[in-house]
Amino acid sequence: MEQLKQKILSEGIVLPGNVLKVDSFLNHQIDPVLVMAMGEELARRFADAVIDRVLTVEASGIAIGLAAAYALGVPLVFAKKSKSVLMTEDAYTAAVYSYTKKVTNQISVLKRFLPSGESVLIVDDFLANGEASLGLAELVHQASSSVAGVGIAVDKAFQPGHDRLLHAGYRLESLAVIESLDGGRVHFRE
Amino acid sequence: MEQLKQKILSEGIVLPGNVLKVDSFLNHQIDPVLVMAMGEELARRFADAVIDRVLTVEASGIAIGLAAAYALGVPLVFAKKSKSVLMTEDAYTAAVYSYTKKVTNQISVLKRFLPSGESVLIVDDFLANGEASLGLAELVHQASSSVAGVGIAVDKAFQPGHDRLLHAGYRLESLAVIESLDGGRVHFRE
Numbered sequence A, B: 001m002e003q004l005k006q007k008i009l010s011e012g013i014v015l016p017g018n019v020l021k022v023d024s025f026l027n028h029q030i031d032p033v034l035v036m037a038m039g040e041e042l043a044r045r046f047a048d049a050v051i052d053r054v055l056t057v058e059a060s061g062i063a064i065g066l067a068a069a070y071a072l073g074v075p076l077v078f079a080k081k082s083k084s085v086l087m088t089e090d091a092y093t094a095a096v097y098s099y100t101k102k103v104t105n106q107i108s109v110l111k112r113f114l115p116s117g118e119s120v121l122i123v124d125d126f127l128a129n130g131e132a133s134l135g136l137a138e139l140v141h142q143a144s145s146s147v148a149g150v151g152i153a154v155d156k157a158f159q160p161g162h163d164r165l166l167h168a169g170y171r172l173e174s175l176a177v178i179e180s181l182d183g184g185r186v187h188f189r190e
Helices: A002-011 A032-045 A061-072 A131-142 A160-167 B002-011 B032-045 B062-072 B132-142 B160-167
Strands: A013-015 A019-021 A053-057 A076-082 A091-098 A102-108 A120-125 A146-156 A170-180 B012-014 B019-021 B052-059 B076-082 B092-099 B102-108 B119-127 B147-155 B170-182
Touching: A002 A032, A002 A146, A002 A170, A032 A061, A032 A170, A032 B062, A053 A061, A053 A102, A053 A131, A061 A076, A061 A120, A061 B032, A061 B062, A076 A131, A076 B160, A091 A131, A102 A131, A120 A131, A120 A160, A131 A146, A131 A160, A146 A160, A160 A170, B002 B032, B002 B147, B002 B170, B032 B062, B032 B147, B032 B170, B052 B062, B052 B132, B062 B076, B062 B119, B076 B132, B102 B132, B119 B132, B119 B160, B132 B147, B132 B160, B147 B160, B160 B170
Parallel strands: A053 A076, A053 A120, A120 A146, A146 A170, B052 B076, B052 B119, B119 B147, B147 B170
Antiparallel strands: A013 A019, A076 A102, A091 A102, B012 B019, B076 B102, B092 B102
């Protein structure tokens, strides 16, 4: 998505350790026009798929998740994060390891907001190691629903998540695919 | 806002302790059409005000914050929550006590996303004790900006927050003002 790529080039900040900061328009300050356009683009790419619901995880997935769900005309559900292993009969839960924070979070969704037999689109702002997307997919499987695909804003394809999702058989649509951050510059995959 | 009130009546769940659950359309599962309409209604109510930016707090404020910012044509910034007292020179921080969770969180915004001299609209999904809104207002004051007003989805006006905000001199616009939850039923203020 050209508009997103241009924004990454003009405002993204590359830090040591393959970190790309996009907090000026995506996950701290948010550009609402860009985010709503990203939702429309995800809806366009998945126009051929049956999608009953969009699933994301708090907090920074909520904006693009809302934009995609609005464009698709379906409900959004966001999984909640907690450090405690709070298992209840009412919720589906999965473990998600954060490589940046070096901590395992539990993500959970109340069962009544993830019905069985649906086709669910997973949406997130970033794809790096794929832990969040695979955790969300696990929630969908626990609910006896199927994953229609994974829609990502910024896909750091040189990290394991991109290939992990493809090898697991998921359809992946990323609005900006980053080949490398070598030399402190953003190189997109064409 | 009639559409929101009807949704609260049909899907809101009143629990003991003056708890109103609206997690089927506002803060776990989200109804995107309703939330975007709520953003438009907030923009309409503040149409006479100068607004440079919308400020909310993660996680459940992000959806309505995005909707309001999109309708107003301004950026959204969401404050981040952390339990640790992480003071950095780069961030404005304020303490917010959660009466439900009985814990004090620090909320913070990077200084570069809260410039001085602006007029900032504070938006949140719920108003109960007013801690979150007053904490966000404190961040705005630290930034030497002014509060254009506070826009709330569900205002539990029988709890202290409503009057605390008015007594502090803030303009308050709430889309649904709840007079009481007596007898396990939702009574709106007319």
